[in-house]
Amino acid sequence: MNRPGYDIANFLRILILGFWVIAFAWLLSANRYQTFIQPKLWPLLAGALVLLILFLLAVYFRFGRPASHDAGLWSRAGQFSLLLVPLLYMQVGVTQGSLGSDAFEKRSVTGQTITPGGKGIRPREQVEYSHDKTNEVDLLRMLEDMERLEGLPVSVVGRVYNDDTLPAERYVVYRFVITCCAADALPVGALVEPGTLEKFADDEWIRATGIMRTTMVDGEPSPLVMATKVEKIDPPANPYLSPF
Amino acid sequence: MANLPGFVNVNSELSEAITPTAVTPAVPKARSKLPGWSLSAIAVAVLMAIPLLVAGRTPTLHTLSVTFVSIVLEALPFVMLGSLIGGLIEVFVSRERLTALLPRNRTLAIMAAGLLGLVFPVCECAIIPVTRRLVRKGIPFSVAVAYLIAGPIVNPLVAASTYVAYAGDWLITFARLGCGFGIAVFIATVIDEWFAGQKALRPGGIETLPAHTCGPSCDHDHTPLPSREGLGKGDATDHPTPHPPVAPPQGGTGFTPLPLREGLGEGDATDHPTPHSPVVPLRGATGGRRTSTAITHALEHAADDFLHVSQFLIIGAFAAAASQSFIARQAFVDLAETPSITILLMMAMAVVLNLCSEADAFVAASFRNTLPLAAQLAFLVLGPMLDLKLIAMYLSFVRKRALLVMIVLMCVLVFAMSLTLHHFAWGGV
Numbered sequence: 001m002n003r004p005g006y007d008i009a010n011f012l013r014i015l016i017l018g019f020w021v022i023a024f025a026w027l028l029s030a031n032r033y034q035t036f037i038q039p040k041l042w043p044l045l046a047g048a049l050v051l052l053i054l055f056l057l058a059v060y061f062r063f064g065r066p067a068s069h070d071a072g073l074w075s076r077a078g079q080f081s082l083l084l085v086p087l088l089y090m091q092v093g094v095t096q097g098s099l100g101s102d103a104f105e106k107r108s109v110t111g112q113t114i115t116p117g118g119k120g121i122r123p124r125e126q127v128e129y130s131h132d133k134t135n136e137v138d139l140l141r142m143l144e145d146m147e148r149l150e151g152l153p154v155s156v157v158g159r160v161y162n163d164d165t166l167p168a169e170r171y172v173v174y175r176f177v178i179t180c181c182a183a184d185a186l187p188v189g190a191l192v193e194p195g196t197l198e199k200f201a202d203d204e205w206i207r208a209t210g211i212m213r214t215t216m217v218d219g220e221p222s223p224l225v226m227a228t229k230v231e232k233i234d235p236p237a238n239p240y241l242s243p244f
Numbered sequence: 245m246a247n248l249p250g251f252v253n254v255n256s257e258l259s260e261a262i263t264p265t266a267v268t269p270a271v272p273k274a275r276s277k278l279p280g281w282s283l284s285a286i287a288v289a290v291l292m293a294i295p296l297l298v299a300g301r302t303p304t305l306h307t308l309s310v311t312f313v314s315i316v317l318e319a320l321p322f323v324m325l326g327s328l329i330g331g332l333i334e335v336f337v338s339r340e341r342l343t344a345l346l347p348r349n350r351t352l353a354i355m356a357a358g359l360l361g362l363v364f365p366v367c368e369c370a371i372i373p374v375t376r377r378l379v380r381k382g383i384p385f386s387v388a389v390a391y392l393i394a395g396p397i398v399n400p401l402v403a404a405s406t407y408v409a410y411a412g413d414w415l416i417t418f419a420r421l422g423c424g425f426g427i428a429v430f431i432a433t434v435i436d437e438w439f440a441g442q443k444a445l446r447p448g449g450i451e452t453l454p455a456h457t458c459g460p461s462c463d464h465d466h467t468p469l470p471s472r473e474g475l476g477k478g479d480a481t482d483h484p485t486p487h488p489p490v491a492p493p494q495g496g497t498g499f500t501p502l503p504l505r506e507g508l509g510e511g512d513a514t515d516h517p518t519p520h521s522p523v524v525p526l527r528g529a530t531g532g533r534r535t536s537t538a539i540t541h542a543l544e545h546a547a548d549d550f551l552h553v554s555q556f557l558i559i560g561a562f563a564a565a566a567s568q569s570f571i572a573r574q575a576f577v578d579l580a581e582t583p584s585i586t587i588l589l590m591m592a593m594a595v596v597l598n599l600c601s602e603a604d605a606f607v608a609a610s611f612r613n614t615l616p617l618a619a620q621l622a623f624l625v626l627g628p629m630l631d632l633k634l635i636a637m638y639l640s641f642v643r644k645r646a647l648l649v650m651i652v653l654m655c656v657l658v659f660a661m662s663l664t665l666h667h668f669a670w671g672g673v
Contacts, residue, residue, distance in 0.1 A: 013551060027317070036314035048321035051328060055550060058543035078285025082555045085292045085562070086316045092296065092309040099310050102303030106572045109614065179405075180603040182314035183568065186610055243606060 009076040010059070016076075016083045017056040023087050024049040031237065032094050037181050039238050098239035100203040101161045104174050104187045134209060139175050139188045140241045142223045146214055149223070155209040156190060156225060157236060160200040169193055171200070173208055173225070178240045185240065190223040191215060194230045205235050285555060292562050304569055312565035315598055315633065319369040319557055324550050326370030330377030331546030335538045339382040346387060354432045357390035358398060358425050365399035367601055368628050369557065372637045373549045379641070385444050386436030389650070390428050396601040396628035397424030406624065409605035416617065419665065420605075420624045427625065427657045431650055444646035446639070556640045560633025564598035567632070571596065583616055587662045590619040591655060594627035601628035618666030626658045 024045055027033040033045055127145070129135045134153045142149060142156055158173035166172070174189035176182070192208045200206055210227035295305055333342070346353040366374060375392045379385055396402065398421050406417045435444060576593050580586035590611075599607055604627045608620040630651060638647050 013547070016551065017547065033317065036310060036317050041318075044321045045317065048324055051321070051324040051546075054543050055324070055547035058540050059547050061540070062544060074282035078282035078289075079551050079555055081286045081289035082292075082558050083551070085289050086313055086558060088293055088296055089309040090313045092301075092305065093313050096301065096306045096309070100303060100306060102569075103307045103310075106307065106569065109573050109577050109611070177606075179606045180600050181318040182310045183318070183564070183597065184599050184603045184607055186607065 009073040010062070012073075012076040012080045013059055014056065016080050017052060017059060019087055020083070021049065021052045021056055023090060024052060027090070027094075034238055034240075035093050035098050035182070038178050038240070038242060040242065040244070041180065097235060099176050099182055099185055100159065101174075103176070103185065104159075104161050104172075104189070107176075107185065108187050108189075138241055139173070139190055140177055140243070142190055142212070143188055146212075146221060146223050149212040150214055152212055153210070154212045154225060155207060157205065157207050157233065158189070160202055160204045160206055161189070162199075162202055166191070170224075173206060176240050177243055179243055182240075188241065190225055191217070192225045192227050192230065194227040196230070198230065200230070200232065205233050207231050207233050288559060292559075308565050308569040311568050312562055315561040315564055316558060318600060319561065319633070320554065322367050322370035323373060323553050323557060324546070326366060326373035327546040327549035327553065328542070329366075329370075330373045330549050331542035331544070333374070333377045333381060334545045335542040337381065342378070342381050342383060346383070350384070350386070350436060351433070353384070353387045354390045354429055354436065357387045358394040358428045358432070360391050361395035361397070361399035364395075365401050366395060367401075368396035368631075368634055369600075369637075371395045372634075372640070373553050376549065376553075376641050379445065384436070385439065386432045389435050390432035392428075393431060393629045393650075393654070394425050394428030397421060397625065398428075402601050402605075402628070405602045406605040409609040416621065416624075419621055423621065423625045423658070423661050424628070427629070427654065427661070430657060431653045434653060435646065435650065438649065439643075439646050444643055446641050446643050553637055553640055556636040557633055560631070560636035561598065563632040563636075564596060567596040577611075577614060580615060580619070583618065583666050584659075584663060586615050586619040587622045587659055587666070590615065590623040591626050591658060594623045595631050597627070598631040598633050599627055604628070616666055617670055618662040621665065622658050622662040625661070626654060630654050 027036075028042065028045055028049065031039070033042065037045065127141070129145070129149060129152050131152060134155045135149065136155050137145070137149065139156060139158055142154065156173060158175045161172040161174050163170075163172050170191050170193045172189045173192050174187055176185035177188055178185045192206075192210075194208070195210075207230070208225045208227045209229045210225045213224040213226055214221050215224040216222070295308065347356055371392055375388045378391070379388045403417055403421055406420055407414070410416045573593070576589045580589050590608075594604070597604075597607070605624060608623045611620055611623075635647070635651070638650075642650070
C-alpha cells in the first residue's frame with residue numbers, strides 16, 4: 001500500500017537533489033563558483049551537475065511507487081535539513097566574494113615559503129622582464145622572481161590589508177593561491193609604500209604601480225612596491241592565483 | 245561459490261539459513277518512533293545555520309561561508325562519483341566475482357588492497373561510498389580498511405601532486421606513499437585480528453544498505469534469467485517484491501541485508517524493501533532493456549548513497565571550516581618548540597584543515613622553511629586518512645569502538661614513524 005509518509009520522504013529527496021541541481025547550475029553560470037573553487041576545476045562541477053540530474057531522474061521516476069513499508073520520512077527530513085545548510089552559506093559566500101583579510105590574518109604564517117626559488121608549486125616558464133616599461137606581474141610571480149625584479153618597474157593587482165604592525169605609510173597587497181579550493185588557499189602578499197597619503201580600506205582591490213624593492217619582514221625578504229600610482233579597480237574575474 | 249578461507253561473510257549467518265522455501269521476505273514494520281539520528285541531524289542542521297542568523301555580515305562568517313562551501317563543493321563531485329561506482333558495483337558485480345579477485349591469503353589480500361589505489365585512484369571522499377559498497381558485497385572489512393586508508397595516499401595523482409609541490413623531491417614522495425601503505429596494512433591487519441567479520445561495522449551502516457531490488461509494483465521484465473556463470477544468485481534485478489531471496493546454488497553466498505534498523509544508516513535502507521539478487525548480467529535474455537533498467541537502479545543506489553554520505557560530509561566540512569575560520573595557523577607554528585610537538589601540531593592541523601589529498605602537499609610544502617620535514621610528512625600521511633569530515637563519514641558505517649582503534653593507531657603510527665624518520669633518517673632536519 002502506498003503510504004503518505006513514503007511519498008513525502010521521496011518528495012523530500014527529490015527536493016534536495018533539485019535544490020542542488022539548481023545550485024550547481026547557478027554556480028556554473030556567470031562563474032560564481034570561482035569564489036570557492038579553482039577555475040580549472042569547472043569540469044568537476046559540470047560533471048557533478050550531470051550526475052545530480054541523473055540521480056534526480058532516477059529518483060523521480062521511482063516517485064509514487066508504493067513501497068512495502070514506510071520510507072523514513074524523518075530520515076529524509078534529517079538529510080534534507082543537513083543538505084540545505086551549504087546552500088544557505090553558498091549564498092553568503094557568493095554575495096560577499098572571495099576570501100578576504102580575515103582569512104589572510106588567520107592563514108598567514110611567519111616564514112612560510114610559497115615559492116621555492118623558482119621551482120615547486122609554480123613550475124612555469126621563465127619570464128624576461130623589461131627595464132623600460134612596466135612589468136605586469138602577479139603576486140606569486142613577484143615572490144618567485146623577487147631578486148630578478150629588484151629595481152624594475154612593476155604593476156601588481158591585489159587586495160588591501162592594513163597591518164597595524166607596519167609603518168603608517170605602508171600596507172599590504174595580498175591575494176590567495178589555491179590549488180583546488182578556498183580551503184587550501186595560501187596567502188601571498190607584498191608591501192606597498194605609496195607616494196601619496198591616499199588610504200584604502202581593507203579588502204579593496206587595487207592596482208599598485210611603481211618600482212620593486214626588497215625589504216625584510218620578520219627576518220624574511222619580502223617584496224616592496226614603491227608605488228607611484230595606486231588605483232582602485234574592480235575585482236578580477238578570478239580572484240585567486242593558481243600555482244599551475 | 246564458498247567463501248574464501250578465513251574470510252568472514254558479512255551476512256554469513258543469514259546466508260547459511262537461506263533456502264528457497266525457508267525465507268520469507270522480511271517486510272520491515274513501519275516505525276512509529278522518531279529515529280534519534282534524524283532528529284539529531286535536524287538539530288545539527290539548525291545549529292549550523294545559527295551563525296547565519298546571529299553573526300550578520302562579519303568577516304569571520306564570510307571566511308566560514310567560503311571555506312565551508314568550498315570544502316563541500318570540492319568533495320561532493322567525488323562523493324557522487326564514488327556513489328556511482330558503488331551503485332554500479334551493487335548492480336553489476338556479484339559478490340563471488342568480487343571476492344574471487346582477491347588473493348586467498350588474507351595478508352596478501354590486505355596488501356593488494358593497500359596498493360589498489362595505484363590502479364584505481366580515488367580521493368578520500370570518493371573512497372567511502374565505494375568502500376561501503378565493497379564491504380556490503382562481501383569484501384572483508386579488514387581488506388576494505390587497507391584500501392580505505394591507503395587509497396587516498398598510494399595513488400598516482402597524489403604522488404604527482406606531492407612531487408610537484410616539493411619541487412621534484414622523490415624522497416618525500418616515496419616516504420609519503422610508503423608510510424601510507426605501511427600504516428594502512430598494519431591497521432588493516434590489526435582490525436582483522438580484533439574485529440573479525442562485521443564486528444567493526446555499524447548496525448545499519450552496511451548491512452542495511454539497499455540491496456539491488458525494485459518495488460512491488462515495478463513494471464520491469466520479471467522473467468527469470470537463465471543461470472549465469474559466477475553469479476551466486478538465481479535471478480537478477482527485475483523481480484516483483486516482496487519475494488523470497490533465492491538460495492545460492494552450490495553453496496553460494498546469500499545476500500540478504502540484516503534486518504537491523506538502528507543507527508545512522510536507517511534512512512537509506514527503507515527505499516529498497518526486499519533484498520534479493522545483487523547482480524545484473526550485461527548480456528542477458530532481454531538485452532538492452534534489462535541493462536538500461538539496471539543502470540537506472542544503479543543510479544537509484546548511487547543517489548541513496550550520495551544523500552547518505554553527504555550528511556556526514558557536511559557536518560565534517562562545517563567543523564573543518566569553523567576550525568579554519570577561528571584558529572590562526574600561526575598558533576600552531578608558535579607552539580612548535582620541539583620536533584615531537586611540531587609533529588603533533590602538524591598532525592592536529594591535518595585533522596583540522598580537511599584538505600584534499602591531491603592538494604594538501606602544496607600546503608605542507610609551504611612550511612619547508614618553518615618546520616622539520618618529518619612534521620610535514622606527518623601532515624601528508626595523516627591528512628588523507630583522518631580529518632574531521634572523514635571521521636564523520638567513517639561513522640556512517642564503522643562502529644565507534646573500531647573507529648576509535650583506527651584513529652588511535654593512525655595517530656600513534658604516524659607520530660612514531662615521523663619521529664623515527666626525523667631522528668634516524670633525516671638527521672633532525
